[in-house]
Amino acid sequence: AxxxxxxxxxxxxxxxxxxxxxxxxxxxxxxxxxxxxxxxxxxxxxxxxxxxxxxxxxxxxxxxxxxxxxxxxxxxxxxxxxxxxxxxxxxxxxxxxxxxxxxxxxxxxxxxxxYAEHTAGGLMNSSLIKVNISQDKKGALDDIIRQSEEMEEFYTIYVVNGDDVLQGVVSIKDIIKAHADVKVQDLLKPDPVYVKADVDQEEVARLISQYNLTTIPVVDDEMKLLGRITVDDIIDVMEEESTEDILKISGVSEDEELSGSWQDAVKSRLPWLVINLGTAYLAASVIRHFDSTVKQLPLLAAYMTIIAGMGGNSATQALAVTVRRISLSDLTDRQAYSTVFKEFLVGLINGSVNGLVVLCVALFYDANPMLGLVLFLAMTGNLMIAGITGATIPLVLKRVGIDPAVASSIIITTFTDCAGFLLPLWLASKFLL
Amino acid sequence: AxxxxxxxxxxxxxxxxxxxxxxxxxxxxxxxxxxxxxxxxxxxxxxxxxxxxxxxxxxxxxxxxxxxxxxxxxxxxxxxxxxxxxxxxxxxxxxxxxxxxxxxxxxxxxxxxxYAEHTAGGLMNSSLIKVNISQDKKGALDDIIRQSEEMEEFYTIYVVNGDDVLQGVVSIKDIIKAHADVKVQDLLKPDPVYVKADVDQEEVARLISQYNLTTIPVVDDEMKLLGRITVDDIIDVMEEESTEDILKISGVSEDEELSGSWQDAVKSRLPWLVINLGTAYLAASVIRHFDSTVKQLPLLAAYMTIIAGMGGNSATQALAVTVRRISLSDLTDRQAYSTVFKEFLVGLINGSVNGLVVLCVALFYDANPMLGLVLFLAMTGNLMIAGITGATIPLVLKRVGIDPAVASSIIITTFTDCAGFLLPLWLASKFLL
Known part of the structure; x- marks a missing residue:
C-alpha cells in the first residue's frame, strides 16, 4: 500500500x-x-x-x-x-x-x-565562466560552451590573465559578432566592479543594487578570481537583512527564526524585555517622586499615560524613518543635522496639534484651563523630545559604528516615558497645586 | 571663470x-x-x-x-x-x-x-530579445545579435509564434552549439514562468525570488509577449516594500519619502497620532474609572505604567515576527493557530519571569506581598494578551485581505495599554483596598 x-x-x-x-x-x-x-x-x-x-x-x-x-x-x-x-x-x-x-x-x-557565512566569500559560487585574455574567438567560444555546460543560467563571462588575475569582462554578443582573428583582449571591457572575499554581504547587496549588476566577481588580495555572486543569492540576503531590521527595531534579536520554537522566541526576546523593565522602573521612579501630586490630582495619572504613550509612538515614527534611511544610504553631516532638525519640527507641530486636542478636552470636559495649559505644554515638549531622540540616537550609533537598528523602540521610549511622566507632573506641581 | x-x-x-x-x-x-x-x-x-x-x-x-x-x-x-x-x-x-x-x-x-505604477506592466521594459519559433539557427542568431545591439546586459531569449504568443525560452548556448539545420522549435524550453501585466509588483518580486529568475516575461490575456521585467528592477521593488513594511508597522504612512520635507512627514504621521490619541483616551478612561484606587495607593500609578509599557513592547515583538513571517510566505490554518499558541506561550513565560522581578521589588522594596502578587498576575496576564493580539490581529487582517502591517504598534498597544491599566487597578481594588 x-x-x-x-x-x-x-x-x-x-x-x-x-x-x-x-x-x-x-x-x-x-x-x-x-x-x-x-x-x-x-x-x-x-x-x-x-x-x-x-x-x-x-x-x-x-x-x-x-x-x-x-x-x-x-x-x-x-x-x-x-x-x-x-x-x-x-x-x-x-x-x-x-x-x-x-x-x-x-x-x-x-x-x-x-569563508565566514555573511561575507562575499560565504556567498560566492566557485563555478563560473572565464576565458583567458590571450584567447582568440574560436578558443574563447569553445571554452565558454564547455564551462556553461553545467550551468543553468548564462551569466557574465570573466576575463583573466595567465595568473588567474581578473582583467575585466567580455560580452557573448561581441564574441559571436567578432572576426575569427580577433582576440579576447580586443573585446575586453576593463574595470569591472568587484568585491574582496571578506566584504560583508550587506555591502555586496549594496553594490549589486547600486550598479544594477546580475553578478559580481569575488577576488582575493592579489585580484585573483575566486568566484562570483549572482543576484538571486543577493535577493535572499536582502530579505534576510530587511527581516533583521524589522526585528531589531521592534526589540527582537536579529537571529530569531520567524517560524522558530517558543523556546527560541523566549531566549531572543526576554533579554530585551528585562532591559525594558529596568528602564520602566527608571520612568516609574519619576512618578513615585511626585506621589503627593498624583494623590492630590489623580486624573494626572490618566493624562500622563496619554502624553508618555504619544511620545513613544512619535519617537517610533521618527526612529523607523531615520533607521531605514541610514540603512539605504550614508548621510553627510549636513543631511544628518537637517534630519534632526526636521524631526524636531515635526515633533513640535504634531505635539502642538495633539496638545490642542488635549487642552480642549481639559477645558470642556474637566473644566480646568490651567490643567489644559499644563497638558498642552507637556505634550508639545514630549513630542519634540521624541522627534529629536528618534533621529539623533540612530545617527549617533551609526557614527560610532553600532548598528542603528539597535536603537530599538525599547531604548527610545525610555526617554519619552521619562519625559512624558516628568513634564506633566512637574508642571502640575508648579502651576496647579 | x-x-x-x-x-x-x-x-x-x-x-x-x-x-x-x-x-x-x-x-x-x-x-x-x-x-x-x-x-x-x-x-x-x-x-x-x-x-x-x-x-x-x-x-x-x-x-x-x-x-x-x-x-x-x-x-x-x-x-x-x-x-x-x-x-x-x-x-x-x-x-x-x-x-x-x-x-x-x-x-x-x-x-x-x-499601466498602473505598481504592477508588472508598470515595471516592465518593452525592449527585449525574441525569436520566432520557426527560425533556423542562422536566422535566430542574426536576430539575437541585432536586437541585443541596444542592450547593455544579455538576458533571456524569448520564443514566440507568428502571433507574438509566448512559447518558451531558448538558451544562447544551445543555439551556438546547434547544427545549421536545427530550428528554434527543437531547442525550445517550454512552460516559462510568466506574469500578466496587471499583477502587483509584490507578486512579481515573489515569483522572481521563488524561481531564482533573472528576468520574467510579461504577457497579455492572449499570452502575447508585452515585455520583460529584470531582476535589478525587482531589487528596487523589494527595497521599497521593505521600507513600507518598516514604516507601516511603526505607524508611518507607507508613502512618506524617507528624505521628504517636514510638511510631508507631518501629513504622513499626524493622522496616526490622532488615532493613537483617541485610543490613548480609551486606555486613560480605564484609569479614571479607578480614580479612588489611585488616590488611596498612588504607587499603583507608577506600577501600572510599567505593566502597560512591558505589554506594549511584548506585543510589538510578537507583531514584528508575525508580520514579517506573513509577508514572506502564506501560512496554512494549522500554522496560523500554532503561531498564536506559540505567542501565547512566549507571553506567559516572559510575563511570569518579569512578573517575578516585579513581585520581588514589591516584596523587598515596598514590603507589600499582596501588591507583589497583584503585580505578578497583572504582568503575566498582560504579556499573554500582548502575545495573542500581536499574533492574531495581523493574521486576521491578512485573511480578510487587509495589509497585516497596518496592525501597527499603535493599534496593538491599545489592547496592552487598556489591559495594562485595567489588570493592576482592578486586582488592587479587589485584593488590596
Whole structure:
C-alpha cells in the first residue's frame, strides 16, 4: 500500500517546480520531507534541497537520508548551495558528507566553508565562466560552451590573465559578432566592479543594487578570481537583512527564526524585555517622586499615560524613518543635522496639534484651563523630545559604528516615558497645586 | 571663470560611474544637478538620470533642461526608465517631452504609461530579445545579435509564434552549439514562468525570488509577449516594500519619502497620532474609572505604567515576527493557530519571569506581598494578551485581505495599554483596598 501511495505521490509531484516543492515542505512535518526526497529523481531532489529555506533545515534532512542517495544529491548541488547546507551541520556530520564525495567537489566545498557565512566569500559560487585574455574567438567560444555546460543560467563571462588575475569582462554578443582573428583582449571591457572575499554581504547587496549588476566577481588580495555572486543569492540576503531590521527595531534579536520554537522566541526576546523593565522602573521612579501630586490630582495619572504613550509612538515614527534611511544610504553631516532638525519640527507641530486636542478636552470636559495649559505644554515638549531622540540616537550609533537598528523602540521610549511622566507632573506641581 | 570651473568638474566626473554621480546628487542642491547634467556627455547624463532615486526628482530635472539636450537624453533612456521618470510629471509636461521625441519611442512610452505604477506592466521594459519559433539557427542568431545591439546586459531569449504568443525560452548556448539545420522549435524550453501585466509588483518580486529568475516575461490575456521585467528592477521593488513594511508597522504612512520635507512627514504621521490619541483616551478612561484606587495607593500609578509599557513592547515583538513571517510566505490554518499558541506561550513565560522581578521589588522594596502578587498576575496576564493580539490581529487582517502591517504598534498597544491599566487597578481594588 505504501508503494502504491508513493506512485501516486510521484505522479502528483511531477507537475511541481522544485521551488514549489520546497515551499510545500514548510507546511509539512519533517518525516514527509524525507519520504518525498526519496521518491524524487536525484536532480529534482537536489534542486528542492537547494531551494529549501534555512529554517526548514535542509542539512538535517540530508543527514537522515540513505548515504548513497545523499552522495548523489550533494554532487548534483551547486558548490555554493552545498556549502550553505553543509555549513549548518556539526563538524562530524560535515566530514561524513565530504568524505563520501569525489575529491574535486569536496575540496571546492572545503575551500568555500573556510569563508565566514555573511561575507562575499560565504556567498560566492566557485563555478563560473572565464576565458583567458590571450584567447582568440574560436578558443574563447569553445571554452565558454564547455564551462556553461553545467550551468543553468548564462551569466557574465570573466576575463583573466595567465595568473588567474581578473582583467575585466567580455560580452557573448561581441564574441559571436567578432572576426575569427580577433582576440579576447580586443573585446575586453576593463574595470569591472568587484568585491574582496571578506566584504560583508550587506555591502555586496549594496553594490549589486547600486550598479544594477546580475553578478559580481569575488577576488582575493592579489585580484585573483575566486568566484562570483549572482543576484538571486543577493535577493535572499536582502530579505534576510530587511527581516533583521524589522526585528531589531521592534526589540527582537536579529537571529530569531520567524517560524522558530517558543523556546527560541523566549531566549531572543526576554533579554530585551528585562532591559525594558529596568528602564520602566527608571520612568516609574519619576512618578513615585511626585506621589503627593498624583494623590492630590489623580486624573494626572490618566493624562500622563496619554502624553508618555504619544511620545513613544512619535519617537517610533521618527526612529523607523531615520533607521531605514541610514540603512539605504550614508548621510553627510549636513543631511544628518537637517534630519534632526526636521524631526524636531515635526515633533513640535504634531505635539502642538495633539496638545490642542488635549487642552480642549481639559477645558470642556474637566473644566480646568490651567490643567489644559499644563497638558498642552507637556505634550508639545514630549513630542519634540521624541522627534529629536528618534533621529539623533540612530545617527549617533551609526557614527560610532553600532548598528542603528539597535536603537530599538525599547531604548527610545525610555526617554519619552521619562519625559512624558516628568513634564506633566512637574508642571502640575508648579502651576496647579 | 565659469567655463574653466566646468572643465575641472568634467575632468573630475570622468572617473565616476553614472550610479555614483546619481548618489552624489542626493547630497547636492538641485541647481548643481542641472549644471552637472549639462556638462556630461549625453549617454552618461541619461544613465545618471535613470539611476537617480525617485526622491531626487529626476523628472523635474529633465523639465528644467534645455529642450534639445532633454530630447537627446530621453531618447538614450531605456523605455521603462523613461516611463518611470515621465510618469512623475504632470500631463502637460509629459506631452511636452513626448512630442519632442521620435514617434516610435513616444508610442512605446505612451503604451507603458498606460499601466498602473505598481504592477508588472508598470515595471516592465518593452525592449527585449525574441525569436520566432520557426527560425533556423542562422536566422535566430542574426536576430539575437541585432536586437541585443541596444542592450547593455544579455538576458533571456524569448520564443514566440507568428502571433507574438509566448512559447518558451531558448538558451544562447544551445543555439551556438546547434547544427545549421536545427530550428528554434527543437531547442525550445517550454512552460516559462510568466506574469500578466496587471499583477502587483509584490507578486512579481515573489515569483522572481521563488524561481531564482533573472528576468520574467510579461504577457497579455492572449499570452502575447508585452515585455520583460529584470531582476535589478525587482531589487528596487523589494527595497521599497521593505521600507513600507518598516514604516507601516511603526505607524508611518507607507508613502512618506524617507528624505521628504517636514510638511510631508507631518501629513504622513499626524493622522496616526490622532488615532493613537483617541485610543490613548480609551486606555486613560480605564484609569479614571479607578480614580479612588489611585488616590488611596498612588504607587499603583507608577506600577501600572510599567505593566502597560512591558505589554506594549511584548506585543510589538510578537507583531514584528508575525508580520514579517506573513509577508514572506502564506501560512496554512494549522500554522496560523500554532503561531498564536506559540505567542501565547512566549507571553506567559516572559510575563511570569518579569512578573517575578516585579513581585520581588514589591516584596523587598515596598514590603507589600499582596501588591507583589497583584503585580505578578497583572504582568503575566498582560504579556499573554500582548502575545495573542500581536499574533492574531495581523493574521486576521491578512485573511480578510487587509495589509497585516497596518496592525501597527499603535493599534496593538491599545489592547496592552487598556489591559495594562485595567489588570493592576482592578486586582488592587479587589485584593488590596
Amino acid at each position: 505504501l508503494e502504491e501511495g508513493d506512485d501516486v505521490l510521484r505522479e502528483v509531484l511531477r507537475d511541481y517546480h522544485a521551488s514549489e516543492i520546497a515551499i510545500l515542505f514548510e507546511k509539512l512535518p519533517s518525516e514527509a520531507h524525507e519520504r518525498i526526497i526519496n521518491i524524487l529523481p536525484t536532480d529534482i531532489a537536489s534542486e528542492v534541497i537547494s531551494e529549501m529555506h534555512e529554517e526548514s533545515h535542509p542539512g538535517e534532512l540530508l543527514i537522515n537520508l540513505d548515504p548513497e542517495k545523499r552522495s548523489e544529491i550533494v554532487s548534483e548541488l551547486e558548490y555554493d548551495d552545498a556549502t550553505d547546507i553543509i555549513a549548518q551541520l556539526d563538524e562530524e556530520e560535515q566530514e561524513n558528507i565530504l568524505e563520501s564525495m569525489d575529491e574535486e567537489d569536496a575540496s571546492s566545498i572545503r575551500a568555500l566553508l573556510s | 565659469l567655463e574653466e570651473g566646468d572643465d575641472v568638474l568634467r575632468e573630475v566626473l570622468r572617473d565616476y560611474h553614472a550610479s555614483e554621480i546619481a548618489i552624489l546628487f542626493e547630497k547636492l542642491p538641485s541647481e548643481a544637478h542641472e549644471r552637472i547634467i549639462n556638462i556630461l556627455p549625453t549617454d552618461i547624463a541619461s544613465e545618471v538620470i535613470s539611476e537617480m532615486h525617485e526622491e531626487s526628482h529626476p523628472g523635474e530635472l529633465l523639465i528644467n533642461l534645455d529642450p534639445e539636450k532633454r530630447s537627446e537624453i530621453v531618447s538614450e533612456l531605456e523605455y521603462d526608465d523613461a516611463t518611470d521618470i515621465i510618469a512623475q510629471l504632470d500631463e502637460e509636461e509629459q506631452e511636452n517631452i513626448l512630442e519632442s521625441m521620435d514617434e516610435e519611442d513616444a508610442s512605446s512610452i505612451r503604451a507603458l504609461l498606460s
